[in-house]
Amino acid sequence: MSDTDRAVLGAVVFAVLFAQVLLYPGIPDLVVALDASPAGWNGDVGAILSAGKWFLTAEFAGFVLCAGLWGALSDAxxxxxxxxxxxxxxGGVGYLSLAVAPRVVTVPYEVVLVVRFLQGVATIGAFSLAITTLMDLDGGHGRNMGAAGLAIGLGTAVGSPVGGQLYGLGPFVPLYVAAAVLFAVGGLATVASDRTSGRSRRLRAAVETLWRRRSLAVPFAFGFVDRLTAGFFALVGTVYFQSELGLDPGGTGLLLGAFFVPFALLQYPFGRLSDRIGRVLPVAAGSLAYGLTIVGVFYAPTVPTAGVAMVLVGVTGALVAPATMALVTDLASGDERGVAMGGFNVFGSLGFLTGIVGGATVAGRVSFEAAFLAVGLAEVVIAVVAVPFLLGLDLPASGLRGQDLTR
Structure with a gap:
């Protein structure tokens, strides 16, 4: 039954990320269609960054404010x-509303952002709790988080090129497809079984977990910086590829896919690897290499070399992601995992917001080069600074707490 549940929950995680990333390759076109462009836009890069920044920020504000609440509610x-x-x-209702409402009535952009926020509130619940339920399964934390990482990677890998092509049919088409996918997995999710302890806990007691388990700050910090890079590529990377390398949404989707495909395919084997060799080496060494390859994307002189650099970003990112999520599982007990993973996603979403807002600000006011250096070196710094804390965590060498890998 664990394999069936793993597949169902992985499908939910895949769907949420697929729907989310569908929009990224054509964010400039979408915000114009939603009437977000200021008067006198005229293709100005600064205006594009500003308009896209608020659209992406609204969703992740919902993530930040509510990921922990969903987790605490499930634990309680x-x-x-x-x-x-x-x-x-x-979440499907939210995506559908974004597509339909502006075509039926005149909707102020502020209302669009409120709908986008509510859609984020909903989808972070599905995403975070699907991963949390995976944490509850038998078979090894690295294996289960590798399955989550595989679903995350596949969703983003498929979403980028598919979204780029869907924008060719119209700016609202990705929104309709996102809604349909989430409606489908919403029904599928009812098939999965709950593996919680079955004990309800007071909501306050669930939230207090984050204060008692201060060691969770280590994976939370890595989650923050890792998602910062994702937010950076979602907006600044997209605008850079289009304005500096001359790519259209379709080409941008393919270039983003060069990162996401290896990131997806390597999550599961790298997650299992961390079960065998421990979490420290994949997290620390992977983060160091990840940051350096991000910087390398900017200095790639052509589209093909940028594609190669993006592949390397995907490989090194896949080494870090499942091991970091598995750390959360290692450090939280069974009836605390909902709020623990919710906290991880709060920090991750804050990182994504920082990547969007900070990256757009640095790119707009200084340069794309400064933005790539800031984001890449942030990953390097966290890798170096956090090593003593990683080594100080009270974990067995395998990071499994005695679980059976063969199940």
Whole structure:
């Protein structure tokens, strides 16, 4: 039954990321269609960065404010899968509303941003709790988080090129497809079984977990910086590829896919590797290499070499991601995992917001080069600074707490 649940929950994680990333290759076109462009836009890069920044920020504000609440609610009630289904279906309603409302009535852009925020509130519930339910399964934390990472990577890998092509059919088409996918997995999620302890806990007690488990600050810090790079590529990378390398949304999607495909395919084997060799080496060495390859993307002189650099970014990112999520599982007990993973996603979403806002600000006011250097070197710094804290975590060498890898 674990394999079936793993597949179902992986499908939910895939769908949320697929829907999210569908929009990225054509964000400039979408915000114009939603009437977000200021008067006198005229293709100005600064204006594009500003308009796209607020559209992406609204969703991740919902992520930041509510990821922990979804997790605490699941820990308090002892139920996860009904909340996963509800989050997916409500997220689909949000995407559909974004597509339909501006075509039926005149909607101020502020209202669009509110809908985008509510869509983020819903989808982070489905995403975070699907991963949390994966944490509850048998078979090894690295294996289960590798499955989550594989789903994340596949969603982003497929979403980028597909989204780029869908924009060719119209700026609202990716929104309709995102809604349909989330409606489908919302129904599928009801098939998965809950593996919580079954004990309900007071909501306050669940939230207090984050204060007691201060060691969670280590994976939270890595999650923050790792998602910062994702937010950076979602907006600044997209605008850079289009304005400096001359790519259209379709080409941008393919170049983003050069990162996401190896990032997806290597998540599961690298997650299992971390079960065998421990978390320290994949997290620390992977983060160091990840930061350096991000800087290398900017200095790639042509589109093909930039594609090669993006592949290397994907490989090194895949080494870090599942091991970092597995650390959360290692450090949290079974009835604390919802709020622990919710906290991880809060920090990750804050990182994504920082990548969007900070990256756009540096790129707009200084240069793209400064923005790439800032983001890449942030990953290098966290790798160096956090090594003593990683080594100080009270974990067995395998990071498994005695779980059986063969199940």
């Amino acid at each position: 009630t002892g139920r996860r899968t009904p909340l996963v289904a509800a989050g997916a279906i409500l």
